[in-house]
Amino acid sequence: MPRIRVGPADEIQPGQPAFVKHGDIEIAVFRVDDGFRAYRNRCPHQQGPVCTGPVSGTLVATADTDWRLAWVLEGRVLICPWHSMEFDLDTGRRLRAQSERLRAYPVEVREGEVFVQLGPRSARPVTPSPA
């Protein structure tokens, strides 16, 4: 399975993913709290360019918030620019519809360089902390 070089780790900032292409497949690498996540730039809904959307937070109202509106997951919610579907950047899962998820790839950081490993679906592409 090919391994794709993305670029220097310190050039990937929160909310500003790096994009790489392999054939028809476009992949975005995001910086999150404990490392990097790589997702295919295709929304499972209508195949929109999900990774070009903003990274933000979202509204919830749960028993934990006493059923009051609360703004949560700031910096962890990827919003598809086509239809505003929301995905948890940490897991790739769609918020409030956990069975849907972004196609994820393992990410590796070697000597300050970020690489994406193509191949079988990765359940949760946890990576080492940014160097």
Next chain:
Amino acid sequence: MTRDSRKPLGLDDVFIVDCDVHANEPPEALAPYIDMPWRRSLELLGRGPQRYLDIPGYAPILNLDPPFPDRGLGNRTVTTARQMRDDLDELSINVGILFPDNLLKIAVFPHVDYAAALGRAYNAWLADAWVSREEGLYGAVLAVPQDPKNAADQIRTYGADDRFVAVYLPVAGLRPLWGDRMYDPIYEAAEEMGLPVMLHSVGIIHPHFPFNLEHVESRIVRHPINHEFALMANLFTMIANGVPVRYPDLDIVFTEGGVSWVPFCMWRMDKEYAEIPTGAPYLERPPSEYIKEMYFCTQPIEEPARSRDLLTMIDLFDGRDKVIFASDWPHHDFDHPRTVLNMPFDADLKRNIMGETARRLFKLPIPVPVA
């Protein structure tokens, strides 16, 4: 070259007519086309702050919602015919039928002369800067409901221009609903010119039924009421007041409501008609028979967990030759044509829905579909 019939149809294998795309018309764009004294109004509006489809005096919406960051991402606009052609090319769409953006709300204006002038300006602007057979961009003549005689004149004027293929009937904030006899001049003109009428709503809060939603805090509630419920209410009145009976050659099209409400309307109206036949004295047949002769645009296409349920739904109203594709580009809830094309329909049905039925309905000059 012939296609491998075993392969699923791709976007480039079908001729795609998009029955609902939106041209953005800021006040300053229409100012040169509108009569005095309204030109002064549009010039003033053009200098003021403009929010997305939310301009008091031009596109009133009564937005009462608190904003949150990074939402409203779908606030895309298409401001030139060139941009629209490029966008539709990107979506593999061959033909687009143009609707307005801001003037989706034109029915709410109490000033009849202003509304009529806006309608005339929009139609003139479309004719001047947008519609083109070569570019596959066609107009729907805006029929301002506040002034049916003026609307009928506009339909006759632009209906003679083969770049206009339909009549747009605004729904948002409309009063009375489209079944009222006051609109007869509009239907008469549309039938005479051979133009289908297309009902189209939009999100708004307004005192008129069913838009009186000022007490509803969630857009997820208001949006389907603004669209599907409003279409249903108008359909009911059109049936009860016999629009399809009195204008038997008039084609009636419903946009931006999907299709799943159609069987309900048929069966419910048939039930009412059986029990209260005097409520629809114009009818010669049960309501469902008229509804089956109407057309319904796909967007927002239902996406049921079992996608075959959508085919079942269409068959419930014998709709295989009555459902026509629309994307609603560039609005936030647009459907990519791939989404409809990938539904579990056979190839003939896909070709009909994506473009062939609309090509016949709007008499589009495309001689041969894509092989």
